[in-house]
Amino acid sequence: MASREPGPAEHLGALVDRATASADDPAGDRGATRLRRAMAGESPARFRDRLVLERAAWQARETDRRLQDIAADCGFRGYDVFVRAFRRELGASPSQWRADPTSWELDAPGEVHFHPPDGIRLPAQAADDVTDALGEAYVDAFSPDPTVVPLDRAPGSTGSTGGPA
Numbered sequence: 001m002a003s004r005e006p007g008p009a010e011h012l013g014a015l016v017d018r019a020t021a022s023a024d025d026p027a028g029d030r031g032a033t034r035l036r037r038a039m040a041g042e043s044p045a046r047f048r049d050r051l052v053l054e055r056a057a058w059q060a061r062e063t064d065r066r067l068q069d070i071a072a073d074c075g076f077r078g079y080d081v082f083v084r085a086f087r088r089e090l091g092a093s094p095s096q097w098r099a100d101p102t103s104w105e106l107d108a109p110g111e112v113h114f115h116p117p118d119g120i121r122l123p124a125q126a127a128d129d130v131t132d133a134l135g136e137a138y139v140d141a142f143s144p145d146p147t148v149v150p151l152d153r154a155p156g157s158t159g160s161t162g163g164p165a
Contacts, residue, residue, distance in 0.1 A: 008118060009052045009075025015120075016044045038122050041109030050106050053089055054114035056082065057104035060094055062116070067094045 006014075019035040039047050056074040059065060071082035071094075086094045089106050105113045115121040 007073060007075050008055055009048070011118075012048045012051050012120075016048050020044050034122060035112075038110040038112045047112070049085070050089075050108060051112075051114050051120060052076075053085055054104050054106055055118070056086070056094075057090060057097070057101075058114060058116055060098045061101040061104055067098070070094075 015035065016039070019032040019039065021032075042050070052074050056070050056076075059070045059074075060067060063070075067082075068079050071079050074082070076082040076085070083093055086092075086097065090097050090102070090104075111123045113121050
């Protein structure tokens, strides 16, 4: 039996997994770090599900594919699950919404949205955003001093600076 290729839901799941797995590695993948910051305020499951639903809504608006095929392609376990999620998030069943569509972007705390045809759009990162680089440079410059450590490695990690009182 041939295995099917991973769909959009699996790709988004893998992306979210990569971002959450790199949380323990401060020197890890910068793209994953940027995505993890953009996910702030949403659980990884909610983030993935919202993006998959945005993709489904975009397809419902922009294509003439059967809604059942869109639901299956987007990884919904069944058409009924798709209809319930669609109605909960967009206020109408997929067929009603398709007849009079509104924006397919759902409210998102991190302003990350589906980007057609199969990507995501992260908020712009300002070219002058050097906050992380400044902190790293400071620690690197003064690391011979045992009282200068990154806050996430401070003794007790309860806000202590690790320095003398």
